[in-house]
Amino acid sequence: MPLNIRTYHDLNEPDRSGLLDQVGAQRARVAERMAPIGRVIAVMSGKGGVGKSFVTANLARACGRTGRAVGVLDADLNGPTAARLLDAPRTPLTLAGDAVVPATAADGVRLFSMAQILEDGHPLAFRGPQAESFLWRGVQEAAALREFLADVAWGPLDCLFVDLPPGLGRFSELADLLPAPPAVLTVTIPTLESRDAVRRALRAAVERGAPLLGIVENMVGGPYAGDAGDSLAQEFGTPVLARLPFHPAVGLWATLAGKL
Amino acid sequence: MKFLCVECDRQMTFEERQLPGDGTLAVAFVCPKCGRKVAMLTNPMETQLVSSLGVVVGGRTVPEQPLEAVRGSVATGRADAFHEDEAPAAKGAWPKWTPEAQERLGRVPGFVRGMVKRIYSEYARDHGIPEITVAVMDTARTELGLEGM
Numbered sequence: 001m002p003l004n005i006r007t008y009h010d011l012n013e014p015d016r017s018g019l020l021d022q023v024g025a026q027r028a029r030v031a032e033r034m035a036p037i038g039r040v041i042a043v044m045s046g047k048g049g050v051g052k053s054f055v056t057a058n059l060a061r062a063c064g065r066t067g068r069a070v071g072v073l074d075a076d077l078n079g080p081t082a083a084r085l086l087d088a089p090r091t092p093l094t095l096a097g098d099a100v101v102p103a104t105a106a107d108g109v110r111l112f113s114m115a116q117i118l119e120d121g122h123p124l125a126f127r128g129p130q131a132e133s134f135l136w137r138g139v140q141e142a143a144a145l146r147e148f149l150a151d152v153a154w155g156p157l158d159c160l161f162v163d164l165p166p167g168l169g170r171f172s173e174l175a176d177l178l179p180a181p182p183a184v185l186t187v188t189i190p191t192l193e194s195r196d197a198v199r200r201a202l203r204a205a206v207e208r209g210a211p212l213l214g215i216v217e218n219m220v221g222g223p224y225a226g227d228a229g230d231s232l233a234q235e236f237g238t239p240v241l242a243r244l245p246f247h248p249a250v251g252l253w254a255t256l257a258g259k260l
Numbered sequence: 261m262k263f264l265c266v267e268c269d270r271q272m273t274f275e276e277r278q279l280p281g282d283g284t285l286a287v288a289f290v291c292p293k294c295g296r297k298v299a300m301l302t303n304p305m306e307t308q309l310v311s312s313l314g315v316v317v318g319g320r321t322v323p324e325q326p327l328e329a330v331r332g333s334v335a336t337g338r339a340d341a342f343h344e345d346e347a348p349a350a351k352g353a354w355p356k357w358t359p360e361a362q363e364r365l366g367r368v369p370g371f372v373r374g375m376v377k378r379i380y381s382e383y384a385r386d387h388g389i390p391e392i393t394v395a396v397m398d399t400a401r402t403e404l405g406l407e408g409m
Contacts, residue, residue, distance in 0.1 A: 003266055011262050013271040019261070022315040092343040100326050100342070117371070122336040128312075129283060129304040136305065139312040143329040146314070151326040 029150040031179045033099075036156040037071075041213065041260070042174055042182040046201025048166035050189045051218040055244070056163040057085035057109075059185075062253035063260075064107030068158040071102060073148055074113030075174065076165035077141055078124050083115040093117070099153035112152045114144070142173045149177060159260070168204045181210035185241075185260070188228045189219045195228035202236050213260060214241035221245045263298060265291035272298065277318040279402050283307055287317050322382055322404060331372045332406075339370025344378070355384040356391045364394055379406065 034040065043056045056072060063070040074082035082088075086105035093116060094101045102110040114124060126133070126140050154160060162182060164170050175181045184205045188198045205212065217229030220243045229240045242256040263272040272289035275297060279285060283304030290297045302310070310317060314329045331337070357365065368376050383400040384392050400406070 005266060006264060006269065008262060011264060011271045013273075015262065015271070016274040016319045017317050018319055019313075019315050019317070022320065023313070026314060092340050094343050095326055098323070098326055117330070117334070117337050117341040119336050119338050125335040126333045127335045128308040128333065132305045136309045136312045139309060140329070140333055143312055143314045143333075147327045147330050151328075 026146060026150065027177070030146060030177050033150050033152070033154060034160075034179060037154060037160050038158045040160045040162060040178060040182040041185050042162045042164055042171060042205075042210070043185050043187060044164040044171050044201055044205070045166060045187045045194075045198055046168060046204075047188070047194050047197035050187050050194060050198075051244075052166075052187045053081045053085055053163050055185075055187050055216055055218060056161050057082055058248070058253045059257055059260075060109045060161050061086070061107040062250075062257035063159060064109045066254070066257060068257075069108075069110075069156060071110035071112075071154050071157050071160045072105075073152075073160060073162045074111070074115065075145055075148070075162050075170050077114045077144055079165065080113045080115035080118075082111060082163050083113045086111050088113070088116065096153055099151050102152050102154060110154060110157070112148055138169070141170075142177075145170065145173055146177050168201055171201070171204065172208070175208045175210065181205075181208050183213050184210045185213045186215045186232070186238075187218055188215060188232060189224045190217060190226035190228050191224050192226050192228070194224075195226065195231050198228065199232060199235065202232060206236065212236060212238040214239040216241055216256065217243045219244070219246055261300075263289045263300070265294060265296060267296075268293040270294075274318045277402060279406070285310070285317065316404070322379060322386070325375050325379060328375065331375045334371065335369075337369070337371030341371055342374055344374030354381050355389060358391060358393045360394050361392045361397055364397060376406075379404065 043052050045052050053076065060070045060072050072082050072086060074080045086109055088103045088105040088111050102112045103116060105111045118124060126137065128136060162174060186198060186202060188194045202212065215229050215233055215238060217240055229243065233240045241259050242252060244252060265272055268291050270291055270293045272291050275288040275290045277287050285302045285307040287300045288297055365373065365377060380392055380397060380400055383404060384396065389396055
């Protein structure tokens with residue numbers, strides 16, 4: 001005869017562990033830290049090597065030069081490049097109360113990146129049972145992203161750019177953590193292959209309810225032929241904000257910044 | 261996760277947490293009606309999965325430190341990544357450390373050492389402990405659920 005066992009949701013007695021409450025407190029910390037930030041913009045692609053970090057860094061610098069308060073969160077935990085692209089100083093990070101002070105990089109851009117805390121030339125590695133690390137590594141990286149949002153003293157910003165790695169996973173984590181889905185700036189190169197990968201990312205963003213700001217078509221006029229920018233713009237009803245050659249002039253960044 | 265005493269139909273409550281130091285975790289729960297106790301034992305992978313979430317089974321007794329999950333878990337962090345404020349004036353004097361406790365603290369990787377020192381110091385202040393010994397570190401580690409620290 002089966003035991004008559006109440007279900008998980010039937011049990012509502014006080015629980016000192018309060019695991020769900022702890023998770024709720026984590027989310028509340030993210031929301032509190034994001035409150036003085038005007039807009040969070042996820043720079044995403046779904047495809048690697050299209051220049052997301054390059055676009056993020058130069059766009060943030062252009063915004064900084066116009067006097068806007070901007071930050072860059074380098075969400076590429078395994079291949080962080082934003083610190084170098086933004087000429088961030090290599091000084092120890094300072095703790096201020098319950099948060100870490102972000103670096104102030106070129107043109108006043110505030111930056112936080114895994115590159116600032118990792119040993120040079122070493123991969124991001126976690127302590128723990130390596131034999132089954134695939135089971136917990138993703139959770140650990142999501143926790144790192146959460147802390148980069150919640151535990152960095154971003155302060156009031158007009159805009160926080162989040163430089164995402166290739167793929168869709170980090171975007172999903174970001175959308176889960178933020179109080180509202182981030183606006184999405186999409187980067188592609190002109191090729192058919194890029195279009196195919198980026199459209200999956202755009203579809204994921206739309207399905208999460210993220211507003212699409214537009215598309216930046218990068219590496220135009222070189223060896224990469226195609227019309228990915230126009231094709232994606234038409235399919236998703238979002239504008240092509242810029243077509244960038246291999247060596248964009250400073251003015252192009254200013255123009256792009258003015259469109260955001 | 262919750263534990264139910266089937267016989268009493270009462271939710272069991274957290275009693276005690278132990279960290280043997282081998283990556284495993286032992287957590288005891290007790291039935292508030294009949295007093296029966298059960299222990300949940302997790303293997304290193306399960307322990308890691310829970311700690312990766314940034315939560316502490318049994319609840320938190322000290323505030324979460326900035327970047328606690330990152331600093332407590334990254335194995336390839338720079339020793340000089342963070343500038344630690346050794347004695348925040350607003351929090352009063354730090355407790356003393358015995359040479360043995362200092363020696364053990366010195367074995368903690370530089371990347372996380374400052375945070376570990378801060379956590380133990382805050383624990384000592386909260387409990388009115390004027391001097392941190394190895395025994396205090398062991399007790400605090402178990403009470404606070406500081407696996408690997």
